[in-house]
Amino acid sequence: MRNNYDEANKVTIKSIIWNLILTAIKVLAGIIGNSTAMIADGIHSASDIVSSIGVLIGNFIAKKPNDEEHSYGHEKAETLVSFLLSILLIMVSFSIGYNGIKLLFNTEEIKVPTLLPLIISVVSIIIKEYQYQITIKVAKKTNSPALKADAWHHRSDAFSSIAAFIGIGGALIGFKLLEPIATIIVALFILKVGLNILKISTNELMDYSIEVEEQEKIIDIASKIENVIEVRHLRTRKHGSFVYVDLTVQVDNALTVSEGHEVAHKIEEKILESMSSIKGILVHVEPSEKLREK
Incomplete structure (x- = not known):
C-alpha cells in the first residue's frame, strides 16, 4: 500500500514542476501576445498546481496507519481531496467564463493576439496530454480517486489549450470574437470535469457501493x-x-x-x-x- 502512495507522489511532484513552468509561460505569453484565452489557460494550469498539492496532502494523510480515532484508516482523505478539487475546478470555470462573457459584450476591449500564444497553446496541448496519460496510468494502478481527479484536471487543461488554439488562430485571421468564445468554451470544459468529479467524490463520501x-x-x-x-x-x-x-x-x-x-x-x-x-x-x-x- 505504501508503494502505491509513493508512486502516486512521484507522478504528482512531476506534475507540479511541469505546471509551474506552464503557468509562467502561458500567462507571460498571454500578456505579451494580447491573448485573454491564453491567460485563462494559464490560470487553469495554476489551478492544476493547487490540485496536485492537494493530492500530495491527501496521500500523506491516507497512508497513515489505523489509530484509535480512525479504526478504519485514513484512506477517505483521498476522496475528500477529490471533493475539494472539484469545487476548485467549478470556481475556476465560473471565473474564466465570466471574463469571457464580459469580453464578448465589450468587443472594443478585444485585442488581436500575436503568434506567440498560438505556439504556446500547441506546446501546452502536448505536455498536458502527456501528463494526463502518465497520471491516469498510475491512478488506475493504485485505484486512487484523488489521482484520477488530478489526471482529468490535466486532460481538461489539454482541452482548454485546444480551445485557446482555435480562438487565437481565429483571431489572428480576422475573427476577433473567437478569442472570448474560446475562453467561454475553456470554462465549460473545466465545469464539466469539475461536476463529474464532484458527483463521484460525493458518492464515495456517502459510502457508495462498488460496481x-x-x-x-x-x-x-x-x-x-x-x-x-x-x-x-x-x-x-x-x-x-x-x-x-x-x-x-x-x-x-x-x-x-x-x-x-x-x-x-x-x-x-x-x-x-x-x-x-x-x-x-x-x-x-x-x-x-x-x-x-x-
Whole structure:
C-alpha cells in the first residue's frame, strides 16, 4: 500500500514542476501576445498546481496507519481531496467564463493576439496530454480517486489549450470574437470535469457501493468455498482507494462453531487474495437447514 502512495507522489511532484513552468509561460505569453484565452489557460494550469498539492496532502494523510480515532484508516482523505478539487475546478470555470462573457459584450476591449500564444497553446496541448496519460496510468494502478481527479484536471487543461488554439488562430485571421468564445468554451470544459468529479467524490463520501461486476465476483468467490450453501447478503462501501465488505453466508447448521469460523476465514482469505482493492471483510455465518447442492 505504501508503494502505491509513493508512486502516486512521484507522478504528482512531476506534475507540479511541469505546471509551474506552464503557468509562467502561458500567462507571460498571454500578456505579451494580447491573448485573454491564453491567460485563462494559464490560470487553469495554476489551478492544476493547487490540485496536485492537494493530492500530495491527501496521500500523506491516507497512508497513515489505523489509530484509535480512525479504526478504519485514513484512506477517505483521498476522496475528500477529490471533493475539494472539484469545487476548485467549478470556481475556476465560473471565473474564466465570466471574463469571457464580459469580453464578448465589450468587443472594443478585444485585442488581436500575436503568434506567440498560438505556439504556446500547441506546446501546452502536448505536455498536458502527456501528463494526463502518465497520471491516469498510475491512478488506475493504485485505484486512487484523488489521482484520477488530478489526471482529468490535466486532460481538461489539454482541452482548454485546444480551445485557446482555435480562438487565437481565429483571431489572428480576422475573427476577433473567437478569442472570448474560446475562453467561454475553456470554462465549460473545466465545469464539466469539475461536476463529474464532484458527483463521484460525493458518492464515495456517502459510502457508495462498488460496481455490480465486482460485487458479483465477491459472491462467486464466496459461493465456491466448501460448506457455503448460500450467500444471503452483501454490502460494500468505497473507502478512498480501498473497499470494505460485509457478507452474510449460510452454512449447514450441523457444522460446529469452529467449522463455521473456518468457513468465514477461508472466504476472507480467498477474496483478499483475488481482489487487491479490498482492505477488510466481515463475514457473518448463519445456520441453514438446506443441504448444499452437489
